[in-house]
Amino acid sequence: MECERPRNLKELIATVLSHESVHFVGFGRHLVTEHEGHCVSLSEFNRVLEVSNSDLYVTVEPGAHVNEVKEVLRTRNLFLPVHHDGSIGGLLGLNLPSEFSFWFGYPSDLVLEAKTLTGLGEVVRTGAKTPKFSSGYKVYKALAGALGLLGAYLEVTLRVFPRPEVIAYLKVRNGLKALESPVRPWGGIVRNFGELETFVTVGGWREKVDKAEEALNALSSSEERPGLEEAESCNRVV
Incomplete structure (x- = not known):
């Protein structure tokens, strides 16, 4: 099945609203069968939007490759304690542990804020760029590990750490x-x-x-x- 690749949010919302079922993939690497619905690739949503050394966070789009994000952080002497050979969206959609998880937790534990898209085409932003934020429902964490069933990440802010020697x-x-x-x-x-x-x-x-x-x-x-x-x-x- 060929995947549609919307170039911006307007095209993405139009795609979601025009199909009964949508399957999101990061780079189109996954095997997608007919019963999984219309295939949409978020590979065009691949920017690193913001890096903060003072507040220790990075804001990225879901199609950004994890290794490329880590390389950007390396140049800023920062460290993202995850391991995933794929996109940020895939990392959070799976929410699997890595060799850093005993100390730093699962990928969902690193999420501070997220802008998400629901199946109704609504854009929702929850969380805040601070680890002590506690107001409202943690929708930004609920999506992690849901394999895209509850919605799609549009932007996500992750907690990062000073790079170890x-x-x-x-x-x-x-x-x-x-x-x-x-x-x-x-x-x-x-x-x-x-x-x-x-x-x-x-x-x-x-x-x-x-x-x-x-x-x-x-x-x-x-x-x-x-x-x-x-x-x-x-x-x-x-």
């Missing part, structure tokens, strides 16, 4: 003990490289990460360690 993925034998240890890792991942291997994510100043590695070494007899990841590149080590 080092991010390290440390191999451990007992991931549960590592997560419960005083080291307080950011999260963990399990990968199968012929055999199951568990890594925990630790970030911060280099001295702190070095001490964390020493502490976690007591929980694992393995001498294999992925190298430390410099904050300038911030790509996955494993």
Whole structure:
């Protein structure tokens, strides 16, 4: 099925109102079958609208690629603790955990404010560009993980953090003990490289990460360690 690609909000609203069922995709990569309704790609909504170093947030459109947003933030010495090979809309639509989620939470926990489009073609803005906002219904969080069934993001403001000096993925034998240890890792991942291997994510100043590695070494007899990841590149080590 070919996807319609509206270029602006007016075209998008007209598309939504002219079809009984609409299926939103970020880049048109997904397999869309006939019963899923009319296909609409939000790939044209791909701008980074605002970055605030002082208030620690970034406002983006749903079609922006996560890695491109993280690269923009890198130039501002900021960090978005998520991992997703796709769009911001896809990241929030799935709301899956990553190797940073034990400390920073799910993607929905990073959402501060959002402008959304309902199935009736109404544009709704909820939330505020501050983590302490608590007035009204949190519609901006309700859409996360709903796979587009409750509406579509038009703009979303995400909380970001000062960029750590080092991010390290440390191999451990007992991931549960590592997560419960005083080291307080950011999260963990399990990968199968012929055999199951568990890594925990630790970030911060280099001295702190070095001490964390020493502490976690007591929980694992393995001498294999992925190298430390410099904050300038911030790509996955494993």
